Amino acid sequence: MPHLRRVGPEGRNGEVVLRFGDRLEVTPPGRTGGWRVTEYPADVLRLDGSGAAAPGHAFDAVAVGQGRISLTPAGESSATVGAFTIGIRVIRDNVQPPAP
Numbered sequence: 001m002p003h004l005r006r007v008g009p010e011g012r013n014g015e016v017v018l019r020f021g022d023r024l025e026v027t028p029p030g031r032t033g034g035w036r037v038t039e040y041p042a043d044v045l046r047l048d049g050s051g052a053a054a055p056g057h058a059f060d061a062v063a064v065g066q067g068r069i070s071l072t073p074a075g076e077s078s079a080t081v082g083a084f085t086i087g088i089r090v091i092r093d094n095v096q097p098p099a100p
Helices: none
Strands: 004-007 015-019 023-026 035-039 045-048 057-061 065-073 084-091
Touching: 004 015, 023 084
Parallel strands: 004 023, 015 084
Antiparallel strands: 023 057, 035 065, 045 057, 065 084
């Protein structure tokens, strides 16, 4: 069964371990103009919606692998100024459902 993981402002520069099929919501610190998605492992995660400026973004784990998510404050001239970055690892779900 998929799980919902949430990463807030305290998760900056951390790492999140997800299981295949999990959903991840990333909500950086509040900022006028929101945050743009500038990097994510598209072969491992699927972005739900647009990467345009928003208060937060959601991703679904669609494959086993790793990478990082980077969000940049909208309107900033440099992609590295104030970036919100987290490492991602997606593992197999080894939990087996009970036999019928």
